Amino acid sequence: MSRLLALCLFACLVTCLSTGDARAADYDLVIRNARIIDGSGNPWYLADIGVKGGKIAAIGKLASATADRTIDAANRVVTPGFIDVHTHVEDLEKVPRADNYLLDGVTSIVSGNCGGSKADLSAWFTALEKQGIGINLASLYGHNTVRREVMGDANRPATAEEITKMQALVEKAMLDGAVGFSTGLIYIPGTYSNTEEVVALGKAAAKQGGVYASHMRDEGVDVLKAIDEAVTVGKEAGMRVQLSHFKIDNKRLWGASDKSIALVEKYRKEGVVVDQYPYDHSSTNLGITLPSWALADGAEAIRERINSPESRARIMTEMKQMVSDKGWKSYEYAIVATFKPETAYEGKNISEINLMKGRPATVDAEIETILDMILLGGAQMVYHSMGNEDVERILRYPNTAIASDGGVREFGVGMPHPRSYATNSRVLAEFVRRRNVITLEDAIRRMTSLPARTFGFRDRGLVREGLAADLLIFDPARIEDKATFQKPHQYTEGFDFVLVNGTPIVEDGKLNDTRPGKILRSTH
Numbered sequence: 001m002s003r004l005l006a007l008c009l010f011a012c013l014v015t016c017l018s019t020g021d022a023r024a025a026d027y028d029l030v031i032r033n034a035r036i037i038d039g040s041g042n043p044w045y046l047a048d049i050g051v052k053g054g055k056i057a058a059i060g061k062l063a064s065a066t067a068d069r070t071i072d073a074a075n076r077v078v079t080p081g082f083i084d085v086h087t088h089v090e091d092l093e094k095v096p097r098a099d100n101y102l103l104d105g106v107t108s109i110v111s112g113n114c115g116g117s118k119a120d121l122s123a124w125f126t127a128l129e130k131q132g133i134g135i136n137l138a139s140l141y142g143h144n145t146v147r148r149e150v151m152g153d154a155n156r157p158a159t160a161e162e163i164t165k166m167q168a169l170v171e172k173a174m175l176d177g178a179v180g181f182s183t184g185l186i187y188i189p190g191t192y193s194n195t196e197e198v199v200a201l202g203k204a205a206a207k208q209g210g211v212y213a214s215h216m217r218d219e220g221v222d223v224l225k226a227i228d229e230a231v232t233v234g235k236e237a238g239m240r241v242q243l244s245h246f247k248i249d250n251k252r253l254w255g256a257s258d259k260s261i262a263l264v265e266k267y268r269k270e271g272v273v274v275d276q277y278p279y280d281h282s283s284t285n286l287g288i289t290l291p292s293w294a295l296a297d298g299a300e301a302i303r304e305r306i307n308s309p310e311s312r313a314r315i316m317t318e319m320k321q322m323v324s325d326k327g328w329k330s331y332e333y334a335i336v337a338t339f340k341p342e343t344a345y346e347g348k349n350i351s352e353i354n355l356m357k358g359r360p361a362t363v364d365a366e367i368e369t370i371l372d373m374i375l376l377g378g379a380q381m382v383y384h385s386m387g388n389e390d391v392e393r394i395l396r397y398p399n400t401a402i403a404s405d406g407g408v409r410e411f412g413v414g415m416p417h418p419r420s421y422a423t424n425s426r427v428l429a430e431f432v433r434r435r436n437v438i439t440l441e442d443a444i445r446r447m448t449s450l451p452a453r454t455f456g457f458r459d460r461g462l463v464r465e466g467l468a469a470d471l472l473i474f475d476p477a478r479i480e481d482k483a484t485f486q487k488p489h490q491y492t493e494g495f496d497f498v499l500v501n502g503t504p505i506v507e508d509g510k511l512n513d514t515r516p517g518k519i520l521r522s523t524h
């Protein structure tokens, strides 16, 4: 009798234990019936995906597996989350969930582009980790940032001592986890540098590895020379080269991307790739319409130059030349995105604003209008700078990654370029589905594995076991880029689920309050 009781107890114990075991699910999440477009460029295949501990734990037939949560992806594709290697999110703390990016399918972003980054990356990364972010973030370290730290906005070559100081700061930033070094060679103060300076700083960065990402010295008449300069920096410093927001930015040269793409292709073996946002309008500040010498040494010096009759006349003569060199008869191609002193200007072009001010419709008067606005602190602009033929040709080039050149947007504020909301959805809806410029699988590759490999994100950019579970679930037929130049504040529709490090942050097309993003410090 007592033996029977003992047996019963033993059997009960075994049952209880095994029930306990069975209760712990195999996976945190299983996505069933997924048409996986894995980011390599291959067509979809059908499988289930098991996610555990933020990673893709299994891909295959998981019919008998248990999970805390199951999502049925029937008739939808599952792709890696998009990786946008060209952003400007130095103000990420304002919109730490990065709503506009997540709803456009982006799960990782690289900031610090065009030579502008946070000066102290380590402090920034730590602050963001404390705050919590919705998206994965990496950063380059910027040439303009480091030059301003050491030399202010001085219009002259760096001395040997200044180069040494800048190199030390570049080295520190790389050790803090920067994924590379960026330049913005049309901007103040980077435009005052020579190639030797950039090479010297590139060498300091290259001690840790990383990418050289360049907003080149010219994107118009001298674009081929500018490509050569970027490649020289990469070669001499020992870094691979990313040519940022590749374009032909001169109306008179529209169509000439056949030559610039041919040169990039020639340099492919040196490790040169490009990125692009799929629009014919660019976006940057108003200051670039002025000659760069006029913008040296800070606000007070700029004010003096604009107010002194002699230098003002010289500025105006050069601006007139610049606008006609670009192939325009007026500033109608220059549209105000954000102008704090007078928000009524936002969405209007300079020619319209000039008329609003009661001035005659002449280039001279329009330049006066621009100089007035510069004296009031300048403006963020949208420029009609590209031709459609070039946009499509650059997109067709196989080594063009998709990147927004945008930032996080406070919903409803200003009239920003729509690229921050809709870069990826525009490629998928307009250039894949409506115009058939590239295939869906190829578009996904340029949004995922291509940028991941270039920037050294070895654990992202593909749907593979062991990689981070940054995943999207969507029906490609339902992706719509809603944001336009007239109504930019519209979120993309169609990304049903967005997982960041295994956590769904978009569910049934809606954002939740999780903060699963990580800082992607490069370990080089």
Ligand SMILES: [Zn+2]
Binding pocket: 113, 114, 184, 215, 244, 245
């Ligand atoms: Zn740029």
